[in-house]
Amino acid sequence: MTTATPRLEIEYCTQCRWLLRGAWTAQELLTTFQDELGEVALIPGTGGVFEIRLDGEPLYSRAQQKGFPELAELKRLVRDRIAPQRSLGHSERRSDRA
Amino acid sequence: MTTATPRLEIEYCTQCRWLLRGAWTAQELLTTFQDELGEVALIPGTGGVFEIRLDGEPLYSRAQQKGFPELAELKRLVRDRIAPQRSLGHSERRSDRA
Numbered sequence: 793m794t795t796a797t798p799r800l801e802i803e804y805c806t807q808c809r810w811l812l813r814g815a816w817t818a819q820e821l822l823t824t825f826q827d828e829l830g831e832v833a834l835i836p837g838t839g840g841v842f843e844i845r846l847d848g849e850p851l852y853s854r855a856q857q858k859g860f861p862e863l864a865e866l867k868r869l870v871r872d873r874i875a876p877q878r879s880l881g882h883s884e885r886r887s888d889r890a
Numbered sequence: 891m892t893t894a895t896p897r898l899e900i901e902y903c904t905q906c907r908w909l910l911r912g913a914w915t916a917q918e919l920l921t922t923f924q925d926e927l928g929e930v931a932l933i934p935g936t937g938g939v940f941e942i943r944l945d946g947e948p949l950y951s952r953a954q955q956k957g958f959p960e961l962a963e964l965k966r967l968v969r970d971r972i973a974p975q976r977s978l979g980h981s982e983r984r985s986d987r988a
Contacts, residue, residue, distance in 0.1 A: 795893055796933050806924045811917060818932060819913045826904045826934045833931040834916060835894050836924045 796830030798874045801845040803835040810842055813860070817844070824867055828875045846873055894928030896972045899943040901933040908940055911958070915942070922965055926973045944971055 804814035818832040842854035852861045864883040871878050902912035916930045940952035950959045962981040
């Protein structure tokens with residue numbers, strides 16, 4: 793089946809009730825990158841999974857990073873890959889950029 | 891790119907600011923069909939589009955149906971295709987089932 797690219801995937805654990813967290817993340821990314829993202833897919837999972845992938849490549853994994861993504865950092869990760877010339881505004885003036 | 895099936899797509903018009911409407915619809919369907927749906931993809935579009943597709947087949951189109959889907963009806967359409975044996979509870983006791 794054809795999908796719109798760039799395709800961002802958010803796989804979340806339904807047992808952990810992380811749908812709202814995933815959907816919130818999806819809406820934040822679609823608000824910021826509405827002209828750059830092809831689609832954001834919400835994927836029900838199990839076993840504590842919370843993973844974010846961009847065109848199949850892991851961008852964030854709760855299992856590896858031991859927590860949830862900080863949204864400003866997540867937007868920078870997405871931006872660096874799909875819209876490197878884009879400024880993210882005030883969140884980038886902070887000195888905590890990796 | 892591989893996708894999880896059944897795949898439900900929600901294409902919404904960004905110019906019309908229908909992201910929240912689409913995301914709400916996505917969350918409702920993922921709440922009801924968390925074990926049956928493979929994924930729900932939110933797809934930014936333009937020109938007044940609000941379309942819902944299941945594995946590529948049109949399920950609902952604002953252009954054709956002249957409005958937005960009533961959620962109980964939409965859930966019945968999805969249920970009939972991916973989980974025909976499922977009861978949708980109290981919303982089905984109403985007499986307005988098509």
